[in-house]
Amino acid sequence: xxxxxxxxxxxxxxxxxxxxxxxxxxxxxxxxxxxxxxxxxxxxxxxxxxxxxxxxxxxxxxxxxxxxxxxxxxxxxxxxxxxxxxxxxxxxxxxxxxxxxxxxxxxxxxxxxxxxxxxxxxxxxxxxxxxxxxxxxxxxxxxxxxxxxxxxxxxxxxxxxxxxxxxxxxxxxxxxxxxxxxxxxxxxxxxxxxxxxxxxxxxxx
Numbered sequence: 001x002x003x004x005x006x007x008x009x010x011x012x013x014x015x016x017x018x019x020x021x022x023x024x025x026x027x028x029x030x031x032x033x034x035x036x037x038x039x040x041x042x043x044x045x046x047x048x049x050x051x052x053x054x055x056x057x058x059x060x061x062x063x064x065x066x067x068x069x070x071x072x073x074x075x076x077x078x079x080x081x082x083x084x085x086x087x088x089x090x091x092x093x094x095x096x097x098x099x100x101x102x103x104x105x106x107x108x109x110x111x112x113x114x115x116x117x118x119x120x121x122x123x124x125x126x127x128x129x130x131x132x133x134x135x136x137x138x139x140x141x142x143x144x145x146x147x148x149x150x151x152x153x154x155x156x157x158x159x160x161x162x163x164x165x166x167x168x169x170x171x172x173x174x175x176x177x178x179x180x181x182x183x184x185x186x187x188x189x190x191x192x193x194x195x196x197x198x199x200x201x202x203x204x205x
Contacts, residue, residue: 008058013051013055013058017061020036032131033048036052049135053203063200063201080108081119082104083104083116083121085104085139087121087124088122088125089122089125089155089164090128090164090165091165092184093184112199119141119144121142121202122140122155127181128166128179129167130181134198139203140153140198142197143199150169151167152168153168154167154195156177156189157193158189159191166178166187175191175192176188
């Protein structure tokens with residue numbers, strides 16, 4: 001939920017927002033955390049990420065399907081849809097399939113649309129997707145699907161039965177599950193088993 005009572009920016013936050021706006025105007029898409037740090041001359045990704053979080057809280061930025069977007073004035077609180085909360089799903093090293101705790105979570109209706117019966121949330125563990133603005137402890141909103149396009153973020157089951165959250169890439173006949181953090185390696189799979197694709201991200205501050 002956007003904090004409407006405090007939208008005033010610090011000088012550093014204003015500089016971060018201006019750098020984001022300039023990058024989007026030039027490239028047509030938002031930079032990764034590391035690229036934004038390079039643009040600002042800030043070597044620490046965690047420091048940049050904290051500024052981005054502050055801009056999200058104040059309503060200047062939002063995320064749609066895991067991608068950062070510039071936002072206008074904060075919109076009214078959307079109606080909510082309750083969907084199952086499963087998890088956790090590793091955004092790091094793959095591990096056994098997620099638990100089924102029987103919990104649920106409220107998701108904005110605009111994020112789910114008519115897909116409510118086919119949507120669930122997963123709690124993220126790990127930092128392999130940090131450059132896609134998905135951090136440890138976040139909840140990703142997943143649409144159940146057996147297929148996905150190259151470039152989409154997916155929850156996939158590996159050959160050994162473990163699951164992982166990564167970005168799907170198809171290159172020269174290869175199937176790769178790619179992290180959004182250079183500290184982690186891509187995973188190549190012989191057969192793609194998609195459990196769902198990311199359509200949104202929820203964060204509690």
